Amino acid sequence: MTFISIILPTYCESGNIAKLIKALIKQTKLQFKIHKLEIIVIDDNSPDRTAQEVKKLIKQKLPVKLFVRKNKRGLATAIGLGIKKSKGNIIALMDTDFNHQPKDLPKLLKPILNQQADLVIGSRYVPGGGMHITEANKLQFFLSKYGNFFVNRILLNLPVHESLSGFVAFKRTILNNLNVDKIFQGYGEYCIQFLYKVHRQGVKIAEVPVIYGRRRWGQSKSKLVKMTINYLKTAVLLRLGR
DSSP: OOEEEEEESSSSTTTTHHHHHHHHHHHHHHHOSSEEEEEEEEEETTTTTHHHHHHHHHHTTTTTEEEESSOEEEHHHHHHHHHHHOOSSSSEESSSSSSOOGHHHHHHHHHHTTOSSSEEESSSSSOEEEEEEEEEEEHHHHHHHHHHHEEEEIOOSSOSSSSSOOOOOOOOOGGTTTTTHHHHHTTTTHHHHHHHHHHHHHHHEEEOOEEEOOOSSSSSOOOOHHHHHHHHHHHHHHHHHH
């Protein structure tokens, strides 16, 4: 039986979350004969009523589960909790601001459902992938693209173009020998740690091209300089075996 769990970490995404969930349900129903689907929202007690928007969908009997964390906050730990709460044999991780587009999720799931890969990354840096470049995000794109190359190919010898995507689908079985609590810490550096660990275990990894969308509502929580430093630090520590 195909059972897909989609993990959505949220903080102040009340204008996006309902639209995103409905779009994800539509895409999975259109593309696949999925026996079961669950969408797990981990909300860090958003003051903008994000949780209330999710509760409205639950009342409509949509396949959504909500967990509100009142004493803890953070992207990676929210994803880790979502994984623990999930039941699916395939797990998908994605952002909730439409940066990762619902229409691309089937592209990540197909190689897994067809037994071609154990883990699939939605990548901006393979042929056909990309993102909308503006004056505001030119520096972010430059640092991300060449930072990925340095981390993946030079420091960690990962067979991927992008290890910071956060748009990932994988078989639950690859978690069997991993410490989820240890890996899913910090902000986006969890993705580097996760890919490094599974690659060393011989997991079959694939990448599919995606075009990053534009945030439809609200403001980004990313802090570029801090993220860059943390990602490089994480990669160096992994290289040193720590």
